[in-house]
Amino acid sequence: MKKALLTLLTLMLLCISSLAACSEKEEKSDRKLENTQLSLPKKAPQTGGSITVALSREPEGIFEPAFSTSIEDDDVQSFTTESMYQITNDLKYVPNLATWDISNDKKTYTFHLHKGVKWHNGTELTMEDWKYSLEVLANAQYTGPYFEHVSLIKGAKEYHDGKSNHIEGLRIIDPYTMKITFNDVHTTNLEKLWPVPMPKKVYQSIPIHKLFNSDPVRRHPIGLGPFQVTNMSQDGEIELEFFPNYWKGRALLDKVTLKVVNTPSMERDFKKGSLDLASIDAASMNQLERLQNIRISKIRGSIYSYIGLRFGHRDNQRDKNVDDLEKFKNKKLREALMYALNRSKMIDDFLDGQARVTNSVLPSTSWLSLAPKEFIPYEYNPKKAKKLLAEAGYIDRNDDGFVEDPSGQEFQISFGHYAGSALFESRAKAIIQAWKDIGIRTQLSTGSLIEFNLYNDMKEKDDPTLEAFIGSWYIGADLDPLPLWGSNAAWNYGRYKNEKSDQLLEEGIGEKAFDDAYRKNVYREWQKLFNEELPILPLWEKTDLFAISNRLQHVEINSLTPFNHVEKWSVTK
Structure with a gap:
């Protein structure tokens, strides 16, 4: 339930703490992928039976949402708690309790x-x-x-x-x-x-x-949910049983067991029928697709990755950002950096294809998001990138293969990437090489990938070696971009400032925005402005992957969670 409960702040903190893992498991979908749900014909629901759901890690064992921060505890709470509102697949808030x-x-x-x-x-x-x-x-x-x-x-x-x-x-x-x-x-x-x-x-x-x-x-x-906790083992396995007085009517399933299932054992457990639902990564998907008794669900998620560009620093005493760095203020330079990136190839090479190129910072599943055709696509075009550099005055004046800035000084970008998967180093090298290929001298910040917690600390403190840096945000259901991209937002790590952007973001949460059509139009204008100005370089939007046993029916997965309307889940007998 946490994905449907937390505001942007908490979800961002959760993502920061597990970003390396998110990025590894994040993506693989071909760039034309639409949400893929159940392909089997749904059978009439039957009462009774039990299922087993995989957890990636042992829960902390906190069953009150107001105190828990782990996704695993949230998975359990999805069965045992209820909220005043629900969130639809297109991220609208509708009544519940x-x-x-x-x-x-x-x-x-x-x-x-x-x-x-x-x-x-x-x-x-x-x-x-x-x-x-x-x-x-x-x-x-x-x-x-x-x-x-x-x-x-x-x-x-x-x-x-x-x-x-x-x-x-x-x-x-x-x-x-x-x-x-x-x-x-x-x-x-x-x-x-x-x-x-x-x-x-x-x-x-x-x-x-x-x-x-x-x-x-x-x-x-x-709790108030359709299931209640009946047993907790020392190894984190949690057993739930239907609550007979649930306000929407008795859940169809009798029991649900949630337990840690390691990736290597998933194929075996699904094959023998002892596992019914699991969040998986691309490598696991390639193995599990061979099984005849499961199906794979591919869903556009709410995590997007981007390259941030440094425009200034944070004045914490005044709680403001100061845009006092000139390096990336030339928009043609930013456009050149974007056109130099072959994002489709990066998705295939480093994310096993499980992502979609994005030019937005709002989830594509949101009712506020624009259609892809409304964005400047910034498709890979190194020739155009070089032309833009020349037009902006970035020219190789000494024939060393790299451009100097418009004043004739050596131009170089220090690019930062956090440590984690073995693929991260290859991904960082690919970005650096893409910029070198258009004549921009680029080096890896500190000379190597940076330990994850240190990396986040460096971003927050505006470390000068992070002139450009990779990042990801998990948006969840809070669609207000102001805490991330407002001119004085603390999480606007690039410290980019734009008065027109701020005006639109304020209008998007103001009194007139209670009219959905007005709000959608405001965010349409803001998204187009953000896309044109390129204060960051958007990369891709994650694809969530789930393996589901064929006997488990009526599972509805969206970009927030697989645990929607669990009282309606049933198993075939």
């Missing part, structure tokens, strides 16, 4: 809870449970990482700082109705709001700073 109305001034949302929703211990869900959850996240003693998800509520910061004993923006009308007032008018208020209630009657006797290690969070979780 609650519906809502928006006030005329767009600051107050009135949420209406479904009646009769039961916790796993049999008590009824009320708005007190959600209010308590929001208060926990805003409390100064809260030890989890998601305060940002409540900070936008009026009075939450004052409550957090001890200046108030309540959150002004939270008001319960009756057990099934609550009004939430936000500080500002933003279309993303709902998208960023923490949507998961907590069982107040169970948690309230536990000091907030002790909740993280408490029994109901670690050992005997109480």
